[in-house]
Amino acid sequence: MYAMVARHLTPPFRMVCLTDDATGIRPEVECHALPDIGCPHPERTMGKWRKQILWDHTVPGLEPGQPALFIDLDSVIVGSLDDYFTYGDPQDVILARNWARPMARLGQTSVFRFPVGGNPQVLEGFRADPQGVADRHGFEQHWVTHAVKGGIKLWPEAWTCHFRLHCLPKFPLRYFMTARIPRGVRIVTFPGGPNPDDVQDGRWNKMVPAHRSRWEHLKATFSGERVDKSRWRHLQRYVLPVPWIARQWRD
Structure with a gap:
């Protein structure tokens, strides 16, 4: 920070x-x-x-x-x-x-x-x-x-955004598109998860491995390690690795 x-x-x-x-x-x-x-x-x-x-x-x-x-310590600062x-x-x-x-x-x-x-x-x-x-x-x-x-x-609407609501593509587009920083944003926040260190590595939380393939995530909806007990929420909670976090969230 x-x-x-x-x-x-x-x-x-x-x-x-x-x-x-x-x-x-x-x-x-x-x-x-x-x-x-x-x-x-x-x-x-x-x-x-x-x-x-x-x-x-x-x-x-x-x-x-x-x-x-x-x-908040789990925020990522990306602008002035x-x-x-x-x-x-x-x-x-x-x-x-x-x-x-x-x-x-x-x-x-x-x-x-x-x-x-x-x-x-x-x-x-x-x-x-x-x-x-x-x-x-x-x-x-x-x-x-x-x-x-x-x-x-x-704050002005453009300055501060919510990763899950504003950066992450809508389901099911998030299976194919990476999260982006909206125009004008200075701070990306992560209330309620997922956390920056997890999405940086392409996972929703530490209940599943990083860089999990789309197919592995889909299969786990019915059998395997899910990110949430709810099958529907698990299906929605997929994220591709987010490279801009590593560039910003560092010493």
């Missing part, structure tokens, strides 16, 4: 990582202990609720009141990041669109900018009723969309 940002961001920058294990992280990255979320983690939910610590009054390593850009820091007002909370529900104006927190300490009510509201918030909203990004004061804003 540091190397990708360094290649695609013009001004000087600091990269801060909140982690419980800083082993092997390159020295340019400022590592701080991952704060406790301060409440029981919700059960029966898929949301990445640990991200809520970013909405506290203070965040380790970050300057209160200043805008910070968060990028400069505009992510100048777009809109510094006090805006700007998210990617939740592409799975485009008509609902929901945010997606794979890539978002926020003023540090500017919306503590997001974390406070979650801590007050973590299970209730999770049950009502399902995903932490839906809660963020709801709880940010004054409402969220969204």
Whole structure:
């Protein structure tokens, strides 16, 4: 991630990582202990609720009141990041669109900018009723969309895309065409899988070998190693090797 940002961001920058294990992280990255979320983690939910610590009054390593850009580690940066820091007002909370529900104006927190300490009510509201918030909203990004004061804003549509929805050809074309980068995209995100390291090697997940042939994948729909228990989802989840990931997702 540091190397990708360094290649695609013009001004000087600091990269801060909140982690419980800083082993092997390159020295340019400022590592701080991952704060406790301060409440029981919700059960029966898929949301990445640990991200809520970013909405506290203070965040380790970050300057209160200043805008910070968060990028999921499984994102692939393919274009300039400069505009992510100048777009809109510094006090805006700007998210990617939740592409799975485009008509609902929901945010997606794979890539978002926020003023540090500017919306503590997001974390406070979650801590007050973590299970209730999770049950009502399902995903932490839906809660963020709801709880940010004054409402969220969204990045321009072309900047940030979803690999599965925007890069991967529709079924069954993905059996014959490789994934592409849409025009104008700067960051490719991978929410809900597959992951960059897998599709780079031509597989959906590590349940199957890399570079599996079309015929082998089709046969496994009825007998063999499937990427999903559902035969229909297995049939759809085929991907040819994606060479541009290796060119971008590297040191």
